[in-house]
Structures are given as C-alpha cells and as structure tokens.
Amino acid sequence: MQEDFLHYIWKHKKFQINHLKTITGESIIINTVGQHNLNSGPDFFNAQLSINDQLWAGNVEIHVKSSDWFLHHHEKDKAYDNVILHIVWEHDTDVYRKDHTVIPTLELKDFISKDVLNNYKNLFAKQNKWINCEHDFAGIDDFILNNWLERLYLERLERKAKTIELLLKESKNDWEAVLFQMLAKNFGLKVNGDSFFSLAKSIDFSILRKSRYNRQTLEALLFGQSGLLNQDIEDVYYLNLIREYQFLKQKFKLENGHVLPCHFFRLRPSNFPTIRLSQFASLYYEHQNLFSKIIETNHLDDFYKLFKVSTSMFWDTHYTFQKESKSSKKMLTKSFIDLLLINTILPLKFCYAKQIGEDVNSDIVKTATSIASEKNSIIEAFNSLKKISKSALDSQGFIQLKTEYCDKNKCLQCAVGNTLIIK
Structure with a gap:
C-alpha cells in the first residue's frame, strides 16, 4: 500500500x-x-x-x-x-x-471497495510494461483522453515557459535575444541543438542587430563563431567569410571558446549545420523585428509564409564548404517550420501573453491542433495502443504524459489512471 x-x-x-x-x-x-x-x-x-x-x-x-x-x-x-x-x-x-x-x-x-483495490493493484503490477496501463489504454474514452491531452499540452507549455523566463532574466527582458537563442537551438535539432544554443549565447544580440542588414555578414558571424571557418579551403565565398569574420571578431571582441562543436555524422545533408546556419542567417536577414512579427501572427499559413526562407546562393550547389553537389534550392520545409512552431514559437507566444496578462490559450490550442502530430518513438508507442495522436497538441500532450506521469508512476494524478481505478 x-x-x-x-x-x-x-x-x-x-x-x-x-x-x-x-x-x-x-x-x-x-x-x-x-x-x-x-x-x-x-x-x-x-x-x-x-x-x-x-x-x-x-x-x-x-x-x-x-x-x-x-x-x-x-x-x-x-x-x-x-x-x-x-x-x-x-x-x-x-x-x-x-x-x-x-x-x-x-x-x-x-x-x-475490493474493486477499487484490485484495479489499483492491477494498474501498478510490475510486468515489464512500457506504461502501467498499456493493456487497458485502448479502452479509455476518446472524450476523456482528448480533454486530458489538452490539459497536458498546457502543462508542457508552462514547463517550457519556465525556461524562457530564465533566459529573459539573463537577457534583462530582451525578447528578441531570447527568441534568437531558442530558434538557434531548434534549428540545430537534436544533434546540434546544444551546439547552436551555445553559439547563440556567445553572441550578444546587439551584435546581430548591427549585422543583420548584410546576409554574408550574418553568415560569417554564425559560421565563424561555430568554428566552421577553421579549414584550409581555396574558395572565394569561404575566404570572404573568413575575412568578414576576422573583422567582426576584432570589432566586437568575440570569443567562441565555450561554443560546442557542430556535428555532421549520421545527419541527412539537409540537416547539416552548414545548411541550417545559412537558413538561420537568411531568416534574420529577411525579417527585421522578428519577435514583433511572430507576436502579431496568429494564422498557421501566415507562419509558414514568415518562415519561408532558404540558404544563400552558394548552398544551392553545396552541403559542405569542400564539395559541390547537384543544384537544389534549400528552403525551410513545412515539417521543419512545424517543429519551430511547436518548440519555440508557441511556447514564446504563451509566455509573452502570460507576462502581459493576456489569455491566448484558446488561440495557441487552436494553432497546435492545426499542426500535424510529431513522429517519434513515444508517439508511435501510444498510437500502437490506440491510434489517437493526430495533431501537435496530441503529440506534445503524450510526451508530457509519458515523461511526467507514466515514467514517474503518477497514475493517481492522471486522468487515465483515475478512470481505470474507479471503473
């Protein structure tokens, strides 16, 4: 007991x-x-x-x-x-x-009652299960699950808001700087997220504000700080980046000793750090006051337009500095923009509204419901029990459920667990 x-x-x-x-x-x-x-x-x-x-x-x-x-x-x-x-x-x-x-x-x-006790014992019986309720999960009413997932999604937003609040404190409430850091982390995805985040933290956002009017200057700043300009390559574009970075480094007294190295291993070429950093530079080159534009944007199609950026021309025929490839325009894809919305944009809008005393939960929930469900091992496992994850709200809710409830045996605080005990 x-x-x-x-x-x-x-x-x-x-x-x-x-x-x-x-x-x-x-x-x-x-x-x-x-x-x-x-x-x-x-x-x-x-x-x-x-x-x-x-x-x-x-x-x-x-x-x-x-x-x-x-x-x-x-x-x-x-x-x-x-x-x-x-x-x-x-x-x-x-x-x-x-x-x-x-x-x-x-x-x-x-x-x-004996029924309640037996249900409780069965739920917590250790049988090498992925989650305690996996044998009964399919029988949970959709209405209960959908309401619980929405609440879990808002819980996850609250958790992410705490991270944003810490970054705001460090930046003295500079929302643009926090957006820059969070976007950088998410442009790096899982493999290079920490590397890109350390890169963004190494650059005072005031430097980016002064550099964003020239795409090559932005690329030089990002590539140089990330340590990707330390090779012996005879290429005009590459040499120009080095010269530009050396100027910026001296002018702004830049240090990159604490920037984590980028990784190419086991990445698809479209996710190489070179490609993602060029796209990241293009985003800030094409959009001044990006934070204000994001706050003013509420419709999903408008977000897709806002983030419809590509690499600079050199990367049309390259994935790395050394080797030329077949020509292709490397735009941010809809699925990649979805990840930016899920992990950066919506949490940031949620946190900003919370700080200024506005309630935008219904708008954020509506947007999250319009974005396709993520695909990962947690979502696949839940869908194998009951195919229900259709939107980003669902998938984020399931991630919250697995990491904060199932893995911690908090079945008594879970709507699913409650339903199974008192059934």
Whole structure:
C-alpha cells in the first residue's frame, strides 16, 4: 500500500463515506476533505469534519500505519498540533496531541471497495510494461483522453515557459535575444541543438542587430563563431567569410571558446549545420523585428509564409564548404517550420501573453491542433495502443504524459489512471 493512494482516496472521496467511524467507534461526517498540501506539513489543510456531532476545523494527516507518525517525528513538530484526524490504512498504535489527548484515527481499509483495490493493484503490477496501463489504454474514452491531452499540452507549455523566463532574466527582458537563442537551438535539432544554443549565447544580440542588414555578414558571424571557418579551403565565398569574420571578431571582441562543436555524422545533408546556419542567417536577414512579427501572427499559413526562407546562393550547389553537389534550392520545409512552431514559437507566444496578462490559450490550442502530430518513438508507442495522436497538441500532450506521469508512476494524478481505478 502506498501513501499516495490513500491521499487520492481521501481527496476524491473514493470510499464509503456513509457510516464512517473512528477506531474507537466515533461517527465521522465529512464536510470538506481540506486542501491537498504537496509541500511540508500535514497532508490536507483546513478540513471540516463532524466527529460525534462535534464540528472540527483543522488539518488531516495520512499514513500507511499509525506508527509512521512517530517514524516521521511529527510528535516533535508544531506544524502537526492542529491535526484533527489521522487517516491510516492500518492502525497499530494510538497517536497523542501535546496535551496527551488521543487524535481520532480513521482506518480506511474497511471502507474501500475490493474493486477499487484490485484495479489499483492491477494498474501498478510490475510486468515489464512500457506504461502501467498499456493493456487497458485502448479502452479509455476518446472524450476523456482528448480533454486530458489538452490539459497536458498546457502543462508542457508552462514547463517550457519556465525556461524562457530564465533566459529573459539573463537577457534583462530582451525578447528578441531570447527568441534568437531558442530558434538557434531548434534549428540545430537534436544533434546540434546544444551546439547552436551555445553559439547563440556567445553572441550578444546587439551584435546581430548591427549585422543583420548584410546576409554574408550574418553568415560569417554564425559560421565563424561555430568554428566552421577553421579549414584550409581555396574558395572565394569561404575566404570572404573568413575575412568578414576576422573583422567582426576584432570589432566586437568575440570569443567562441565555450561554443560546442557542430556535428555532421549520421545527419541527412539537409540537416547539416552548414545548411541550417545559412537558413538561420537568411531568416534574420529577411525579417527585421522578428519577435514583433511572430507576436502579431496568429494564422498557421501566415507562419509558414514568415518562415519561408532558404540558404544563400552558394548552398544551392553545396552541403559542405569542400564539395559541390547537384543544384537544389534549400528552403525551410513545412515539417521543419512545424517543429519551430511547436518548440519555440508557441511556447514564446504563451509566455509573452502570460507576462502581459493576456489569455491566448484558446488561440495557441487552436494553432497546435492545426499542426500535424510529431513522429517519434513515444508517439508511435501510444498510437500502437490506440491510434489517437493526430495533431501537435496530441503529440506534445503524450510526451508530457509519458515523461511526467507514466515514467514517474503518477497514475493517481492522471486522468487515465483515475478512470481505470474507479471503473
């Protein structure tokens, strides 16, 4: 038996609330179960109970065994002086207040149905399962799942907002600088994300503001800081980049000692850092005040137009500086822009609206619902149980579900787990 389960049972009144009695036979009538406390102190604050027709207001503490009260040294903690009811699975000793009066104790095991207990045990049975509920997941009603996924998506946005808030603090509330750093990370994708992020952090955004009127200057800045201009290559474009970067390095006293190296290994040529950095430079060359444009944009098609950029001309016939390739225009694809929207643009819009006191949740949810679902191992696994992930909102919700609930066995805080226990 886990204490979390007893918290869940009490909080949601998933037990026989009629004819409740303490271990000494006193009647208990629940007016309010109290406010669940997830920090230190009693488990539920401000409960209201009638015990033997006497109204009590105070706190409730929950343990598996009564003796856990002493195991946790609550008898020495003033925070527990106002406990009016001790709820346990098994009563094995009396617990006293400081005035030596016994704290009323409710032994829950006699008031929980066998069906609820069996469902709980089956859900948490260890059978080498990918997630605890994988055998029952397909039977969950779509309405429950869809509502839960929307809530999970907003939870994920809140988590990403915390990262943005830290970057804002570092940049003294420069939204353009934070956008630059976050976009850089996402242009690098999984393989070069940390590298591109360290590159963006190595450049004061004021330098980018002064350099963005010339595409080659921007490319020189990004390629140079990333360490991609350290080769011996006899090419006019490459040599011009080196000269431009050396000038910028001296003018702005640039340092790149902490920039992580870029990787080409096992990447598709279209995702080579050279290609992504040129596209990134083009984005800032073609759009001044990019942050303002993003905040003003609300329709998905307008986002696709805003991010419809390509590499500079040299990269039409190259993927690396050394080797020429078949000519092709290397535009940002719709699927790549979707990733930028999911991981950077929508979280940033959410965080900005939150800071200025606007509620744009419905607009963001609408946009996320219009973007195709991501494809990764988590989404494939959930879809194999029940094919339901159709949009980015779904896929982000499922990622949140797996990483923050399933992997941490938080089934009691999950709408799916709740449904399976009380079915």
